[in-house]
Amino acid sequence: MFVLAPEMTSTLQGKNTAGQVLADQDPKAARQAVAARNNGRLLDLSAPVDPQAELTPVLPGDPEALEVLRHSAAHIMAEAVKELFPGVKVAIGPAIEDGFYYDFDYERPFTPEDLPAIEDKMREIVKQNASFECEAWDRGKARQHFADQGEQFKVELIDGLEAEEVGIYRQGGFTDLCRGPHLPSTGRLGAFKLTSVAGAYWRGDEKRPMLSRIYGTAFFDKKELKQHLALIEEAKKRDHRKLGRELELFSFHDEIGAGLVVWHPRGMILRTIIENLERSEHLKRGYSMVQGPQILKRELWERSGHFDNYRENMYFTEVDEVAYGLKPMNCLAHMLIYKSKLRSYRDLPLRLFELGLVHRHEKSGVMHGLTRVRAFTQDDAHLICRPDQLETEILGVMAFVTDFMELFGFEYSLELSTRPEKSIGSDEDWERATAALTKALITSGKKYDINEGDGAFYGPKIDFKLTDALKRSWQCATIQCDFTLPERFELSYIDRDGEPKRPVMLHRVILGSIERFIGVLVEHYAGAFPLWLAPEQVRVLTVTERADEWAQEITQALIDADLRAEVDLRNEKLGAKVREAQMMKVPYMVILGDREVEERQLTPRLRNGKNLQSQTLEKFINLLKEEQAEPMRLLRQRAREGRGTEG
RNA sequence: GCCGGCGUAGCUCAGGGGUAGAGCAGCUGAUUCGUAAUCAGCAGGCCGUUGGUUCAAAUCCUACCGCCGGCUCCA
Numbered sequence A: 001m002f003v004l005a006p007e008m009t010s011t012l013q014g015k016n017t018a019g020q021v022l023a024d025q026d027p028k029a030a031r032q033a034v035a036a037r038n039n040g041r042l043l044d045l046s047a048p049v050d051p052q053a054e055l056t057p058v059l060p061g062d063p064e065a066l067e068v069l070r071h072s073a074a075h076i077m078a079e080a081v082k083e084l085f086p087g088v089k090v091a092i093g094p095a096i097e098d099g100f101y102y103d104f105d106y107e108r109p110f111t112p113e114d115l116p117a118i119e120d121k122m123r124e125i126v127k128q129n130a131s132f133e134c135e136a137w138d139r140g141k142a143r144q145h146f147a148d149q150g151e152q153f154k155v156e157l158i159d160g161l162e163a164e165e166v167g168i169y170r171q172g173g174f175t176d177l178c179r180g181p182h183l184p185s186t187g188r189l190g191a192f193k194l195t196s197v198a199g200a201y202w203r204g205d206e207k208r209p210m211l212s213r214i215y216g217t218a219f220f221d222k223k224e225l226k227q228h229l230a231l232i233e234e235a236k237k238r239d240h241r242k243l244g245r246e247l248e249l250f251s252f253h254d255e256i257g258a259g260l261v262v263w264h265p266r267g268m269i270l271r272t273i274i275e276n277l278e279r280s281e282h283l284k285r286g287y288s289m290v291q292g293p294q295i296l297k298r299e300l301w302e303r304s305g306h307f308d309n310y311r312e313n314m315y316f317t318e319v320d321e322v323a324y325g326l327k328p329m330n331c332l333a334h335m336l337i338y339k340s341k342l343r344s345y346r347d348l349p350l351r352l353f354e355l356g357l358v359h360r361h362e363k364s365g366v367m368h369g370l371t372r373v374r375a376f377t378q379d380d381a382h383l384i385c386r387p388d389q390l391e392t393e394i395l396g397v398m399a400f401v402t403d404f405m406e407l408f409g410f411e412y413s414l415e416l417s418t419r420p421e422k423s424i425g426s427d428e429d430w431e432r433a434t435a436a437l438t439k440a441l442i443t444s445g446k447k448y449d450i451n452e453g454d455g456a457f458y459g460p461k462i463d464f465k466l467t468d469a470l471k472r473s474w475q476c477a478t479i480q481c482d483f484t485l486p487e488r489f490e491l492s493y494i495d496r497d498g499e500p501k502r503p504v505m506l507h508r509v510i511l512g513s514i515e516r517f518i519g520v521l522v523e524h525y526a527g528a529f530p531l532w533l534a535p536e537q538v539r540v541l542t543v544t545e546r547a548d549e550w551a552q553e554i555t556q557a558l559i560d561a562d563l564r565a566e567v568d569l570r571n572e573k574l575g576a577k578v579r580e581a582q583m584m585k586v587p588y589m590v591i592l593g594d595r596e597v598e599e600r601q602l603t604p605r606l607r608n609g610k611n612l613q614s615q616t617l618e619k620f621i622n623l624l625k626e627e628q629a630e631p632m633r634l635l636r637q638r639a640r641e642g643r644g645t646e647g
Numbered sequence B: 001g002c003c004g005g006c007g008u009a010g011c012u013c014a015g016g017g018g019u020a021g022a023g024c025a026g027c028u029g030a031u032u033c034g035u036a037a038u039c040a041g042c043a044g045g046c047c048g049u050u051g052g053u054u055c056a057a058a059u060c061c062u063a064c065c066g067c068c069g070g071c072u073c074c075a
Helices: A018-025 A027-032 A063-084 A112-128 A139-148 A152-159 A222-238 A240-246 A265-284 A298-304 A306-313 A331-339 A387-408 A427-444 A484-488 A514-524 A545-560 A574-583 A594-599 A617-646
Strands: A035-038 A041-043 A055-058 A099-105 A133-138 A165-171 A174-177 A191-201 A210-219 A295-297 A315-319 A322-326 A350-359 A375-385 A411-417 A448-451 A461-467 A473-482 A504-513 A538-542 A565-568 A588-592 A603-606
Touching: A018 A027, A018 A035, A018 A055, A027 A055, A035 A063, A055 A063, A063 A099, A063 A112, A063 A165, A063 A174, A063 A210, A099 A191, A112 A191, A133 A139, A139 A152, A139 A165, A139 A174, A152 A174, A191 A222, A210 A222, A222 A240, A222 A514, A240 A514, A265 A350, A265 A375, A265 A387, A265 A504, A265 A514, A265 A617, A295 A298, A298 A306, A298 A322, A298 A331, A298 A484, A331 A350, A331 A375, A331 A484, A375 A387, A375 A514, A387 A411, A387 A427, A387 A461, A387 A473, A387 A504, A387 A617, A411 A427, A411 A473, A427 A461, A427 A473, A473 A484, A473 A514, A484 A504, A504 A514, A538 A545, A538 A574, A545 A565, A545 A588, A545 A594, A545 A617, A565 A574, A574 A588, A588 A594
Parallel strands: A411 A448, A538 A565, A538 A588
Antiparallel strands: A035 A041, A035 A055, A099 A210, A133 A165, A165 A174, A191 A210, A295 A322, A315 A322, A350 A375, A375 A504, A411 A461, A461 A473, A473 A504, A588 A603
16 A cells, blocks of 8 residues: 655655645556656655646556566665675666666676565565655765765766756665656565576676676566566477477587577478579569679778778688688679779679679677577668669668568667667768668558668668567667778779769668578567468378378378378378478378278368368369469569559 | 587486486387377497596596687677
8 A cells, every 4th residue: 555655745845745645636547556647747645746747556467567566676776786796886787678677786796596685675665665765966976975985886876967966766765866767666566577698798888897786576466477488488389490490490519619500390481482482573573683602802892991990700721822811701703893894884784683692700608509609691782873863762771671571570669770879880870871762661651760870881771670479679680881892892883974973882681680580580580480481381191101102192192292291101090191281380191090091081180280081182282282372472562562653 | 729618328417536317319119199399128438638646537637629608709
């Protein structure tokens, strides 16, 4: 039950508090409220309100409520840690997407074994039900307070603030610099759990000290916490690294090296389906296929700027005493293809597409299954065009990306990334490039965020972040505008007026890395691929060996019809065969017993456990063919419509 | 690269100073069976690699390699 602690009112300036006003408006809501919304701001219930503006309660179902709860949980955790580990220094502790964390500096890093004791201490604090009290302190006083306690991180934070007054929150014996708002009291923290420990640099800067971070999550009630933990379990089941092994798609090997994928037959057929689709879709959209070599002379990388700006990510070697670099990007060969003959303004845009294998030296701690590797294949293209064609080309790529995202059932969001610190090219070129991307974004009418300083070293970019079935987001497509490489490689075309002009270039990928994309796809579909992508589309199962002959005939007919079918003639019970096909997530099984043999029919079983009516082989093949072709039909239809609107 | 955890059979995991274990998978045989595991037998390991401590190391310590969770970076 929520009651304003009497001492809290003493800090107020004689005004009505949010809690009191809410209690007058709606006593029931006031009791449940964790904070209040007033004048577009979130307030503590103990805070004075602007009487002119509307006041609404923040109730447990609201998204902001969870943030308040988790932020308060972080404070409670910090108090617990300070009590248990004297001398520990606190850094920052925000609420995050699905929980909270707090960073600490202690004589040793925390380990998972420390967590139960911290949780127990937190429960004690929750039981004490101390109120969260907010005070506004003069910055000098606050600075002195934290300096006296040796809390150098807090001091640094205060020094970075502009305001003359800073917010100070207290609960029990713990005082923290904080903007708030917080729960009325610690007792309102319903269900929480500390989940992991990790190292984290102070302010995310590699050059600054590494702190010890404790992650946790919190909810209003135990049921929600349980659901959340179940969701994490579900995500684990979908983990592409686990499914990749179980479904025999790919593997990694110590003996081969970190971040280097080995594709097994089932994974390779999946890749091939996607790559073949890419090839045909690119050809249909006016691209040409090309391919460059894996190693190119270092001198060329120096010329492009990669040696100066990307060296630490590259692998170098020597051939006959000449230095070579293994390609981390595909653009150089494409530049030379452009330069191989004189180009007319009529030839543009030139769209060069390459499924290019690139190698990048990633730091040892960052590899992650297929989503972060050291060798990967980009569905890369370079669009070399006249300046007046730039916007149309960008829009064309955006439409291409949209078509593919819809094909796989992904949502996505857009980000515009601007000039980074380490970069090449003139200010004017960066401005022109950024303006072109911005203009295309505006024309497209799509919403986008701006990511300052996150562009490639040679140009700004639009990134597409796709969201998978578990609401996680992944970088896939990117469009990068580049005025610099055409300059460095002295690309030109002869314009209408007979004068040589400098073209502009776009770097772009649609799926990004085929490896990463397949990793994301595996998790998105939980390994149960739609028919057109399934490595094995049909498995033919016999009840007894009397059906062997019919089974082999059917299997061959399916293969002849370009379907991916396998047959299980083993001396096993049908239940065992079904189970194995089910675990491999094969979309269709075909059951063959004496009945089917006699009638020259087959009984299809779907992945969801349902049987279809027994039917002829011809009918079954038609069914599969149609289901397989449907996504492609929709893709082509969308592509045609898209082209129409672009003119 | 940094912080923490981990590395035992193809897979999932037990064993934690006295010389290696289970289930599943594999192989062999029997069984001919109707929708998520038929039965029996057999075989399988330089306990990630390398140094060291010890009479003795899968077990304790060093360093490498790799994996997992984060940080930083990124397709």
